[in-house]
Amino acid sequence: MLSFPFAANGLEGKRSNPAYLENWITNTTPIIAGETTFSITFDWDDDEFGVPGAFIIKNLHINELFLKSLTLEDVPNHGKIHFICNSWVYPASKYKSDRIFFANQAYLPSETPESSRKYREDELVTLRGDGTGKLEEWDRVYDYAYYNDLGDPDKGNEYARPVLGGSSEYPYPRRGRTGREPTKTGGFKLPRGPLLKAITDSIPLEILKPNLQTDDEDLLKYPIPQVIHEDKSAWRTDEEFGREMLAGVHPVIISRLQEFPPKSKLDPNIYGNQDSTITRDQIEDELDGLTIDESIKTNKLFVLNHHDIIMPFLRRINTAANTKTYASRTLLFLQDNGTLKPLAIELSLPHPDGDQFGTVSKVYTPFEHGVEGSIWQLAKAYVAVNDTGIHALISHWLNTHAVIEPFVIATNRQLSVLHPIHKLLLPHFRDTMNINALARQVLINSGGIIELTLFPAKYSMEMSAVVYKDWIFPEQALPADLIKRGVAIEDSSSQHGIRLLIQDYPYAVDGLEIRSAIKSWVAVYCNFYYKSDDVVQKDTELQCWWKELREEGHGDKKDEPWWPKMQTRQELIDSCTTTMWIASALHAAVNFGLYPYGGFLPNRPTLSRSFMPEPGNAEYEELKTNPDKVFLKTITPQLQPLLGISLIELLSRHASDTLYLGQRDSPEWTKDQEPLLAFERFRKKLSDIEDRIMQMNGDHQKWKNRSGPVKIPYSLLFPTGEEGLAGKGIPNSVSI
Template identity: 80%
Template sequence: MSLDIYVPRDEQFGHLKMSDFLTFSLKFTVQSLFPAFKALFDNTPNEFDSFEDVLELYEGGIKLPEGPLLKALIDSIPLEILKDVFHSDGEGLFKFPTPQVIQEDKTAWSTDEEFGREMLAGINPVLITRLQEFPPKSNLDPNIYGNQNSTITRAQIEDKLDGLTVDEAIKANMLFILNHHDIVMPYWRRINVTTNTKTYASRTLLFLQDNGTLKPLAIELSLPHPDGDQFGTVSKVYTPSDQGVESSIWQLAKAYAVVNDSGIHELVSHWLNTHAVIEPFVIATNRQLSVLHPIHKLLLPHFRDTMNINALARQLLINSDGIIELTFFPSKYSMEMSAVAYKDWIFPEQALPADLMKRGVAVEDLNYPHDIRFLIQDYPYAVDGLKVWSAIKSWVTEYCNFYYKSDDTVQKDSELQVWWKELREEGHGDKKDEPWWSKMQTRQELIESCTITIWIASALHAAVNFGQYPYAGYLVNRPSLSRMFMPEPGSPEYEELKTNPDKVFLKTTVPPLQTLLEISVLEVLSTHASDTLYLGQRDSPEWTKDQEPILDFERVGKKLSDIEDQIMQMNSDHQKWKNRSGPAKIPYTLLFPTSEEGLTGKGIPNSINI
């Protein structure tokens, strides 16, 4: 069970946490299940033939092949663990829990409404932006990549804008885009030429309807010009259809867009923007702030287990030839893509209000709660997130104002100043010269910095992590790689699309071996341990001897409890808030502060501990 990567002793798993369960289950999946799955598909046809085949993983189970590998596998694992953790009967039959996205309706995932809703309430609700110019433009250097601007035309979408022109829809804040083009295109040749991936760079345009839902208008799939990057792109635009082969083409277009979104979610929204960026805060806090320091006491619960889980991830998930490279479209370029995305990471923009305004989905308005007006009113991640953000900030404000009576006390706190200096210049050393770092000279700078840190470590991570199995456990809904390009008229694949569209979809996006491996890991990563402490909870009621911060903390706990009541109330109003459950009937609970143990699709742990 020991890790090969060094973790300081006081950062190692040391409590129930099911630390043994976590380490064991991940290692078991990678080192035991993976070769067993591989052996299975070495002896049987290597494809799913129908959606029913995929559903059988949950409703019937999958039988591993008889032989010495299976016997060694079963003999090495206590039956109780096989049953409880890996859903096995102890004789080689493995059965996965049914993901939420198909619990109520097995086909709702395929609707355009659910496709749009998951951009606001799914596992990656942090990328959608308001479209402010048409056609969408690229920020890639034209001297290197040529013309990368969108080829979507007004004629292709204006008949779907409820009588508006494109310019009128933009002015009314009704056009939005999920844009994966610029991050994918520079890697396209390496990914598609040197790996088994066959994918596109995508842009998806959506229209905000009067009922609050997003209607997809067009998906643009782009390839670099065959004569060289400097000649720009070769792009095709696909629009919605529910008739004949065109409807199957549209389903594939949505799948290619989701493949982009799945990889960027895992590598940027999840790993980079939560796990990776918070680790320097953990190290600097332990190195430079005394355990008696008030900021150490404030932040410590939000760093629990993070270094250990990151070390485990580096060993088993994001390592070379690891699970991420095997199951997501960037393949062996995954970590490079994540590292390049870090160049655009800006600490102050991780504050939820700043993020929402940067993406154009909200504007500052002092007449609205929290001084923010949403341009998509029914945006569950933003609505619930802003309430949680406000609760965190009110707690941090009261806490910091108790210990720091003036800006002068911030400036004269030598430990605090050395902590901030190390964090910027060593922890985030690549960013040390960026002008956006605060000077840490005022109470307001201290409050904002601590609030952002706690937000990243708790709510932001919860929003992009604990929905992974509920949504992507059914990989048909969230494919993470594609193995064929869009079928062209006249090709055998196009003819097969006419007669058996489900099989073509599955051959393109859902390889059985990678599917089994990925959903096995996603289940582990989406599960709460028995000893998880959630936002508003501490492991000891006497974490400080100062009574006022304890009373303030009790008040924030009450605020979070009220937020839970509000979430439940909104989730029950299906007529007013259509995006809170949608066609798949999954109530939005990813920012519901507390949870029970297990695979619940809700709960905000204090820290990144899974």
């Protein structure tokens, strides 16, 4: 049953007579396979009803239905009116309030027609809920909760995990509240769900054996990862090791070295001296005739620094978990051809006499042959273990999935679907809360796949909470991030206001173009609805949204001075741009290269089972005769590839219904023509960026880091993608 509640007069408008869909069967040809189009006839009196702004629907059937859209044809003196719905509608008995859908005309709160105002306000009240009770699948409520659902203490102490969020020790972004009952011993436990089934269904009968010669028939059990598709051994080269820091699945950590030796920021009163033990003598001969000081001055030295993140957990990790690993620092030199040359790897352990005594560290330098060459390959593997864990837990999960969830919740609670900023951001929140809930079921929970496959094991989420202490929203903007890491400097004469110090940095080069296109689109859109800063300040929904996001969604950081005040159009534009960047391009850059680079475990091992072989022990002697066997015994054991590869293959896939940057689920997503025209210009700009990316990827002489020894063209920030393991495309949202 449908009715239209809006008239030209009256606070709530006058409802039309209801119309009924009496026959579920139709002969109308579907627009898309699996969809059905129905026709309903209304009696309409233009003098009495005016132009309809919304409709109420009651599902009188026993099953839910997914309502995609509704279009009114031939409305007198108006023409067509579109209602974009994209929502499940459950039987009416499940709802405490009417299901209402609004027309595609955007309004600021102060501009809302009087007949629509109360419906707008009531709908937001419904979406906020009352903060109580268990939420069922049909409940349309967005609310906040701590991460108190990761542990399962009823199974035993080994499955207990700390609550993340709400404390200075373990701050965290908020998740969506479910209202489930706690376990007997405290905390919450989610049931295992469809993501686990999808993972286990994809596991082949035989495990992938990571044969270092890569000519094993078992490789055919999976699609061949791109990293070994063209060249079976190029992944082992030092050039590829450095290139992946700029164009691999984790290009967001490398920073410029600005002092030598690298210093630690860990509290010396707790951890003693944690500064690097790398000496000048160990690297100065590899600097193309420069001294270390000259190399620093000319921006030639860089560091991949995993030390401070891992060291506070390392003693517990190596004691309690089935792993033996190190905290690492890797120094690299920027050569004249634009590639990075590894200079030294420092592997550190906590001092055996206690944390206050600092570290026990050893430095390894490159060798090509013999036992020393095998030791160097192992040193790079330990770095890759660190990098894989930090990538999964921080750069991927924390900095995209977890931090964006409060934006989804606050937007649905405080911004009406009529609000222009809601319309702007909505595509970038699609399926995020769903995929995050699934992750809490089987990936990041106690005993879940992340704990089974990554080296921090039971300390994984705890480590990400400690890192969240340093999360700063404005620094998630790409230019600010690049400047903070020292890989770029401010330069008003440059196109994006900054100048890259590594010119051949594919992630940064493509990312700056994408981010600029997003910002230009957002600026036109926001300036259309907000003619002055005063309009921003007086937008009640916008101000409530921003206040709740800071004080509730990211409540552990509510007192931080760096939050934009949301008093100007520029602050609104910048904040929306950064939000969209995180949800789309940043997530794409750190997610969809998982299988191309990590599907071959030796390239990105997830944990190590033993420490570095030392002269005199059996493993060291075995390096002389069978170095590959020692390598495989040292890194990931067999169970982990079984789960890990299946997982990353699933997470690296684009779904058939993915909407990419510059795409919307309906061409009638807004009625306003200027935003529609600006969106078309945005699409054209993205198309131009695609052309430039393809051109640069084809110029192997000038841009060596765009494909490298493994011959993988950098396409993770290519705007449009395709279904499957394409290794390219920027989905609008964090949806996998």
